[in-house]
Amino acid sequence: MTAHNLGSSGAAPAAGTGPLPTAHLRVSGVTASYGGREVLHGVDLAVQRGGITAVVGASGSGKTTLLRVIAGFTRPDAGEVALGATRVAGEGAWVPVHRRGIGYVTQDGGLFPHLSVERNIAFGLEQLDRRARRARVAELLDLVALPRDVAERRPDQLSGGQQQRVGIARALARRPELMLLDEPFSALDTGLRAATRDAVASILTDAGTTTVLVTHDQSEALSFSDQVAVMRDGRLVQTGHPFVVYTRPVDREVAEFLGEAIVLDAWLDGSLASCALGYVPVRNPPAQGRVQLMLRPEQVRIVADSPIRATVQGGVYSGAETSVRIRLEPRPDSDPRLPAEPPAITIRHWNAALARHGQRIALRVVGEGVAFPA
Structure with missing residues (x-):
């Protein structure tokens, strides 16, 4: 799992224009391409502050491209993205990745293997002195329910679930206001996956971090989030509370996809x-x-x-x-x-x-x- 922090929430992005959104994250009419092919077609998504939204869909439906647009790795062809009162992408507005104050976690094993857990978590905290960095690492280890004595270990000395918690800690290190999770649990076996997922959900909720999870696992989407967004062929076809989306799907395809x-x-x-x-x-x-x-x-x-x-x-x-x-x-x-x-x-x-x-x-x-x- 790779964990990145895309900037400190302490430095506000450059202000854009337009009305202030009511949601912490708002994606409005976003169209985006990947490899010369249009992947997203007018996507709208709103996530309230502190909320957890799961974007679920089949492989190739556009889930990861949506995360990349939100993070700033991909520019939308049309539409806009706003974080709080700030437009970070759209006509006349562009805030680069490192200034968006976003934590980004993926599942491809991106902890630095040659660095200790402490140095992995502290990566990007160079503005703090040594004592402050160590205190922040200890605080984060407590937050992700890891014993402090793992700080001196290397990633290969940890279990898969522990490595994922270290990745979450690294992404949380600079206190991002928005966390993006791209299939972060898919590499774990069934029992460890459920335990790690529950722990991460609790961590993010306790931290009050607004979160977007991308997954192809329907049960994961329903159990992890307070809002589910179903993506199909580059469009969000239904968004709502997990219970509502599961029990009152908009069409047969959504019904059969969710269970x-x-x-x-x-x-x-x-x-x-x-x-x-x-x-x-x-x-x-x-x-x-x-x-x-x-x-x-x-x-x-x-x-x-x-x-x-x-x-x-x-x-x-x-x-x-x-x-x-x-x-x-x-x-x-x-x-x-x-x-x-x-x-x-x-x-x-x-x-x-x-x-x-x-x-x-x-x-x-x-x-x-x-x-x-x-």
């Missing part, structure tokens, strides 16, 4: 959708008639008795829960406007004993569904 989704043919009358799982309420229904209804697997519960029945086709046990593949059974009151053959779907359940092949179960839907035009 497992059950998508059923349905018929919408008012705010009630008729489908193979019975009648399901829909929030903010689109046009009436034939639609596709989206539910999350955890919304379909196994119950003691219900007119909605299914046969288990198989299951995958993963410890805390089991993914159960089931075939829905025809109902006497099935809507004649829907396909006659009920579909097979996958649900999640805590009881692995209910995943036995051929077992008949009863089902109930909890919560609301999301309807997309058919």
Whole structure:
């Protein structure tokens, strides 16, 4: 993981013109190219002071280019970027990388291997005397929950998670007001990744640092942030609170990208959708008639008795829960406007004993569904 600090927050960037933004970071109508190809197409993003926003999307969707524009490594072709009350990029405004007061962390292993942890963290603090530098390093080691005796070690004497915490400490050393994280946890194994991610989120929250995380990991985006921005083909297609984006995605592609989704043919009358799982309420229904209804697997519960029945086709046990593949059974009151053959779907359940092949179960839907035009 590489950690850079792109300037001290103590020195304000050169002032631009235009209205003062209400967010700490505001990206407005940004278009940008990479390698002669337009990668970003009119991107708008606002991040409140102290907030953590995760930008999630498939590889090649433009996530890293967006970070590079914010940091100042890439000039936008159009649009503007503002930090607080200062326009740092846009027509008639350009603040160079080293004056933006931004910490930048990536996952490509950029700690200086020949320097101690202390010298890595203190890199860029030359304006402080030796005593002040050592005090700042000790403060940062405490902040990232590393023992102070690691200060004399080299990076290769640390675990992967410890190295990442050192990288965060180095990026925080000059007290940046904005932290940019580009896939910082992707090189770690699953258990270490989760622990390090949680620790870093706590560190940034405690420091009150405004943060933008770029990741392709949906669960990471949902658990790390207080705002998720979904990027597709160089555009942000949905931005909002993680719960809202997960439970009320704007389209089927977003729904399926953010996690497992059950998508059923349905018929919408008012705010009630008729489908193979019975009648399901829909929030903010689109046009009436034939639609596709989206539910999350955890919304379909196994119950003691219900007119909605299914046969288990198989299951995958993963410890805390089991993914159960089931075939829905025809109902006497099935809507004649829907396909006659009920579909097979996958649900999640805590009881692995209910995943036995051929077992008949009863089902109930909890919560609301999301309807997309058919």
